[in-house]
Amino acid sequence: MAKVTDLVKRLLVGRALRSGQLHEQLLPKRIALPVFASDPLSSVAYAPLEILVALSVAGVAAYTFAPWVAVAIVVLMFTVVASYRQTVHAYPSGGGDYEVAMTNLGPNAGLTVASALMVDYVLTVAVSVSSGVDNIGSAIPFVAEHKVGVAILIVVVLTVMNLRGIRESGGIFAVPTYAFVIGVLGMIAWGLFRLGVRGEELTAPSAGFELHAEQNGSTLAGLALAFMLLRAFSNGCAALTGVEAISNGVPAFRKPKSKNAATTLAMMGLIAVAMFVGVIALALASGVKAAETPEQLVIDGRPAPPGYTNEAILPQVASAVFGHDSAGFIFISAITALILFLAANTAFNGFPVLGSILAQDRFLPRQLHTRGDRLAFSNGIVLLAAFACLLIFVFDANPSTLVHLYIVGVFVSFTLSQTGMVIHWTRLLKTETDRQARRHMIRSRAINGFGAVFTGLVLIVVLVTKFLLGAWIVVLAMPVLFVLMKGIRGHYDHVSAELEITEDYEPTMLPARNHAIVLVSKIHKPTMRALAYARATRPSSLEAITVGVEGEEARQLQEEWERRGIPVPLKMLDSPYREITQPILDYVKHLRRRSPRDVVTVFIPEYVVGHWWEHLLHNQSALRLKARLLFKPGVMVTSVPWQLHSSDRLKGRPEPFAPGSVRRPWERTAEDEEQLKTRG
Known part of the structure; x- marks a missing residue:
C-alpha cells in the first residue's frame, strides 16, 4: 500500500528534487510572464463588463463615460507598474509589499499588508475559478448544475500542477496564456481594421437590447452621477489585481533578478493596457449592453427573464468581430474560460512565497517556510487551496457575490507599499551625495508618491462603493488575520525566551541520581x-x-x-x-x-x-x-x-518526504541520497 501511495505521488507531483537543483527552477522572462501575470492579463475578460454594468444604472447614455473611466484606470495601471518597478529594484528579496511596509512603516503596517494580500490571494483563486466555471456552465448544463463541485475539482487540479514546481507549472500555463494574449490582441487588431479601414459595422449579440435606467429619467446629476462614476471606476480596478505578485516573486527569476522582474512588469502593463483599452473600444463600437438587474433589459420586445445574467464581454466582442459560431468566436470563448482558471495561478505563486517569508519572521507556522519534494512551498500551496475551496463552498461558486469582496485587499497593500517606498527614498536622500543618484531617487520618490496618493484615493472609493455589497467581510477578515499573526509571533517569542540559555543556567549541572x-x-x-x-x-x-x-x-x-x-x-x-x-x-x-x-x-x-x-x-x-x-x-x-512480524512489510520502505520535509544538502546522509536516487 505504501509503495502504491508513493507511486501515485510520484506520478502526480514528479520525482523529488535535491535542494542543489533550486537554480534549475528559476524562470526566464518568457515563462515568468504567464506565471505571475495571468491574473491581471485575464481581467480583460470581466473588468470592462463591470464598468458597463455600473454605468447601466443611468441607461445607455451613461456609456459615453466609459472611455473616460477606462483612461483613469489606464493611468492607474501605468502608475502602479512604474511604482512596482522601483520596488523590485529596491527590495529584490521577494518580500514585496510586506517587506517595504515592515521596513519603512513598522510591524503593524507590515502585518496589515500581509493580511490584506493573503485575503486577496484567496479571493483571486475563488473568483477566477468561479468565473471560469460560470462561463463553461452557460454552455454545458451539467457544469452549471454542479458548479461548486466542478470549481473545487479545478482548484485541486491547479494545486497538483503547482506542487510539481514553479518551472514545470509555468511551462504548462505558458501556452494557454500566450494563446489568450495573441487571440485577444488579434481580435482587437482585426476589429479595428474592419472599423477604421473597411468602414464596416460591428454588431454584438446584445446590441439590439433596450437598456432602461434604474432611476426616473435617463441621466443622473450631482452626487448620484459622481457615485455612479466612482463605482464604475472601482469595478474596473479589478484589472489591477495580481500586479503586486511579481514583486513577491523576484527570487524566482533568473539573474539579473531585479532587471528581469522589472522588464516583466513593463511587458505585463503594456499588454494588459492594450487588451483592456481595445476590448472597451470594440464593446462600445459594437453596441454591447450590460445591465445591473434584469429588469433594466428588454430583449426582442419583452422584458428579460428574472434569472437573466449578462453575457461575458469577450465572446460578445468576438461574435461582433469574427461572426457568431465562427472559428475565431469559438477560440476566444474557449480560451477565455481556460485563462480564467489559470488566473488563479498568480495567487498560487504569490501566496506561498509570502507565507514562507511570514513564517521565517515567525508570524505564521514555521512549516510554511520549508520546501517540498519539488522545491515549491508545498504547505502554502495546500493551505491556499483549502481556504479557496472553503470560500467557493460558502458562496456557492457565485462570482457575482465574490467579486464584491475583491480588490479591497490589493489596494490596501498598494497604498501602504507606495507610502513605504516614499519613506525609503527620503531616508536614502539624507545620506546620498552623488548628484546623479540623487536625481534618480527624487524621480523614484515622485513616482511612488503619486502612486501612494492615487491608490489611497482608489482604496477609499472601493471601500465606499463596495462596503455594503460584501467588502465588509474583507474588512473584518483582515483584523482577524492580523491578530492571529500577532498571536503566533507572541507564542514563538515566548517559547524562545523560555528556552534561552540565561546567565544563571548551569549546563554542566547533573542530576544527583x-x-x-x-x-x-x-x-x-x-x-x-x-x-x-x-x-x-x-x-x-x-x-x-x-x-x-x-x-x-x-x-x-x-x-x-x-x-x-x-x-x-x-x-x-x-x-x-x-x-x-x-x-x-x-x-x-x-x-x-x-x-x-x-x-x-x-x-x-x-x-x-x-x-x-x-x-x-x-x-x-x-x-x-x-x-x-x-x-x-x-x-x-x-x-x-x-x-512484530507484521512490521517486516515496512522494512526498506523509503522515508516519506512530507511537504516541507526535504532536508538541506548538508543534513543528508548517504542513505538519504540513495533513497532520492531510488525514488527518482
Missing part, C-alpha cells in the same frame, strides 16, 4: 529487552513496576518473576479501582517528592506494527501513560520497541 523504572504487564520478550536496555544504561537504581489489577494474575506474575530469577526487583502497585495509569503516576510523583534533585527514567516496552488497525489493538496504555508523564518535570520517558 537516576532512578530507572521498567513497566511490566507480563513476562515476555519485549519486557526482557526493556529490562536489558535499562540495565545497560547503568542507573543509580532500577526496579520493575507492575499494577495489580487482578489479584490472581498479579500473584502468578510475582511467582514467575521469582522462578526465573530475574535480577531486578519487581514492585507491585495496588489498584483497587482497576486503574493502570494513575498508580504509576502517583508512584513516580512519590519518587520525585522524596528526591527532587534526582531524575526518574520510565522505560516502556512498545510493539512496532505494520498495519494501521493494529495500532488500535496495541500500545494504548503506553500512549496514555506517555501523554501524562511528558508533563511531569524531572521525568524522562524511553520507549523500547519490539518489532
Whole structure:
C-alpha cells in the first residue's frame, strides 16, 4: 500500500528534487510572464463588463463615460507598474509589499499588508475559478448544475500542477496564456481594421437590447452621477489585481533578478493596457449592453427573464468581430474560460512565497517556510487551496457575490507599499551625495508618491462603493488575520525566551541520581529487552513496576518473576479501582517528592506494527501513560520497541518526504541520497 501511495505521488507531483537543483527552477522572462501575470492579463475578460454594468444604472447614455473611466484606470495601471518597478529594484528579496511596509512603516503596517494580500490571494483563486466555471456552465448544463463541485475539482487540479514546481507549472500555463494574449490582441487588431479601414459595422449579440435606467429619467446629476462614476471606476480596478505578485516573486527569476522582474512588469502593463483599452473600444463600437438587474433589459420586445445574467464581454466582442459560431468566436470563448482558471495561478505563486517569508519572521507556522519534494512551498500551496475551496463552498461558486469582496485587499497593500517606498527614498536622500543618484531617487520618490496618493484615493472609493455589497467581510477578515499573526509571533517569542540559555543556567549541572523504572504487564520478550536496555544504561537504581489489577494474575506474575530469577526487583502497585495509569503516576510523583534533585527514567516496552488497525489493538496504555508523564518535570520517558512480524512489510520502505520535509544538502546522509536516487 505504501509503495502504491508513493507511486501515485510520484506520478502526480514528479520525482523529488535535491535542494542543489533550486537554480534549475528559476524562470526566464518568457515563462515568468504567464506565471505571475495571468491574473491581471485575464481581467480583460470581466473588468470592462463591470464598468458597463455600473454605468447601466443611468441607461445607455451613461456609456459615453466609459472611455473616460477606462483612461483613469489606464493611468492607474501605468502608475502602479512604474511604482512596482522601483520596488523590485529596491527590495529584490521577494518580500514585496510586506517587506517595504515592515521596513519603512513598522510591524503593524507590515502585518496589515500581509493580511490584506493573503485575503486577496484567496479571493483571486475563488473568483477566477468561479468565473471560469460560470462561463463553461452557460454552455454545458451539467457544469452549471454542479458548479461548486466542478470549481473545487479545478482548484485541486491547479494545486497538483503547482506542487510539481514553479518551472514545470509555468511551462504548462505558458501556452494557454500566450494563446489568450495573441487571440485577444488579434481580435482587437482585426476589429479595428474592419472599423477604421473597411468602414464596416460591428454588431454584438446584445446590441439590439433596450437598456432602461434604474432611476426616473435617463441621466443622473450631482452626487448620484459622481457615485455612479466612482463605482464604475472601482469595478474596473479589478484589472489591477495580481500586479503586486511579481514583486513577491523576484527570487524566482533568473539573474539579473531585479532587471528581469522589472522588464516583466513593463511587458505585463503594456499588454494588459492594450487588451483592456481595445476590448472597451470594440464593446462600445459594437453596441454591447450590460445591465445591473434584469429588469433594466428588454430583449426582442419583452422584458428579460428574472434569472437573466449578462453575457461575458469577450465572446460578445468576438461574435461582433469574427461572426457568431465562427472559428475565431469559438477560440476566444474557449480560451477565455481556460485563462480564467489559470488566473488563479498568480495567487498560487504569490501566496506561498509570502507565507514562507511570514513564517521565517515567525508570524505564521514555521512549516510554511520549508520546501517540498519539488522545491515549491508545498504547505502554502495546500493551505491556499483549502481556504479557496472553503470560500467557493460558502458562496456557492457565485462570482457575482465574490467579486464584491475583491480588490479591497490589493489596494490596501498598494497604498501602504507606495507610502513605504516614499519613506525609503527620503531616508536614502539624507545620506546620498552623488548628484546623479540623487536625481534618480527624487524621480523614484515622485513616482511612488503619486502612486501612494492615487491608490489611497482608489482604496477609499472601493471601500465606499463596495462596503455594503460584501467588502465588509474583507474588512473584518483582515483584523482577524492580523491578530492571529500577532498571536503566533507572541507564542514563538515566548517559547524562545523560555528556552534561552540565561546567565544563571548551569549546563554542566547533573542530576544527583537516576532512578530507572521498567513497566511490566507480563513476562515476555519485549519486557526482557526493556529490562536489558535499562540495565545497560547503568542507573543509580532500577526496579520493575507492575499494577495489580487482578489479584490472581498479579500473584502468578510475582511467582514467575521469582522462578526465573530475574535480577531486578519487581514492585507491585495496588489498584483497587482497576486503574493502570494513575498508580504509576502517583508512584513516580512519590519518587520525585522524596528526591527532587534526582531524575526518574520510565522505560516502556512498545510493539512496532505494520498495519494501521493494529495500532488500535496495541500500545494504548503506553500512549496514555506517555501523554501524562511528558508533563511531569524531572521525568524522562524511553520507549523500547519490539518489532512484530507484521512490521517486516515496512522494512526498506523509503522515508516519506512530507511537504516541507526535504532536508538541506548538508543534513543528508548517504542513505538519504540513495533513497532520492531510488525514488527518482
